[in-house]
Amino acid sequence: MAQLSVPTVDYTEYSNRQLVAIPLALLAVALLVIGGWYLATGAPANLGLEFVGGSELRIDDPGGNAEQQIEAAFSAEPESIRQIAADDTYIVSFSQGVVDTADGETQLTVLEEQAEAAGFSIQSSSSVSASFGSNTQTIALGGVIVAFLGMSLLVFAMFRSVVPSIAVIASAFSDVMLPLAMMNLLGINLSLGTVAALLMLIGYSVDSDILLNNSVLRESGDFYESTSRAMRTGVTMTLTSIAAMAVMTVSAFAFGIQIMTAIGIILVIGLLADLMNTYLLNVSLLRWHVNRGVKR
Structure with missing residues (x-):
């Protein structure tokens, strides 16, 4: 049986600035798209009937x-x-x-x-009705805020340090913003189903980031050995999820199930973003934290 082989990345060849450049650049573009959409429509994305009536x-x-x-x-x-x-x-x-x-x-x-x-x-x-849609908007927004607050408290309680907590929060925030921007570009409406997909991405992001943080900060071995160990598990897990979501997306599209197609697209984009944010953005912040700002 074929096995997934995760290549070892030599992080010593790259500075922290080089590692964060691509994630931050893509996040900036995503925020520009979302901000432009908000200025043009009054909402960060095209709202479905559940939210506007x-x-x-x-x-x-x-x-x-x-x-x-x-x-x-x-x-x-x-x-x-x-x-x-x-x-x-x-x-x-x-x-x-x-x-x-x-x-x-x-x-x-x-x-x-x-x-x-x-x-x-x-x-x-x-x-x-429009009033019910407005209430649904409030509930959905509240759900996202509660998810982020809960995630932040959990991470801080686990690691009792600001930098690892910021790394997880920044990664999760980017994992949500990038798919949201792509939703606007692909014409996917923000509905209860797609909000659920975005909440799922927060869970995926926290899972992979905690795996990395725990390996680096709590387990034995130097920084690069710990990172490589976490990557073998985390990348395999995420790629398996991406493959499953891709199959679901293709199947849903073939059968004309639009909401499942939209959810699948969002999850595939978000999981790809999570790979980038976890092993570039999060790694750079953790390396800075472990070495107390020493340039590498």
Whole structure:
């Protein structure tokens, strides 16, 4: 059976500045993308219906030129039209307030009437109010903040030192920011599912960083021996996770499961970022800490 071989990196060939250059440069680009998105849209990413409110219809495949038929059937332009190939259906989403309604009517009611008038067979329909979406935003943001606070307290309690704690926090922060920026560039909405993927990345990041910190700060051996030992386990673990997520992404895309495809893409990007941040950014900060700022 083939085994994964993790090559040994000779960190003595690189200074701490060289190690942090690429992670910090990519983080800066990611923050520019997210900041630009916020200035343009008022949000750090494209928000899904769960966060802004809206309506969603699930209809049977109407046949040839399906997307053109769907667009022509409604008085408002759909926010998105997603095909679910596995069961020959389409999910049509509309932002809140895009449809004119009369007294006693809701946006969802009007959309259902328009779909039926066009001859579409509606399997299901749902709606999220703008106020509920705002509350969901607050809860999701609170979840991310609590995750970071909990992670920070745990790491500080384990190592009782500021620098290792900062290394873990910085790595986890970058692991979240890089996929978030790529979500904007790839057109992936921020939804409850993708927020869950970002929270998973925080867990992955803490796991790999604690493995490295524990090996360097608590186990026997010099810095480079300890780092190499942690890499053999950490890189193998992360690459295995990346392979599993890649398979999931391809499978979900083939079956038209959009949310699972989005989660898979986010996790693959985030895990690749974690490899970089753990074994470049975190290693450089730990080496500085162990050698008390001595240049190498």
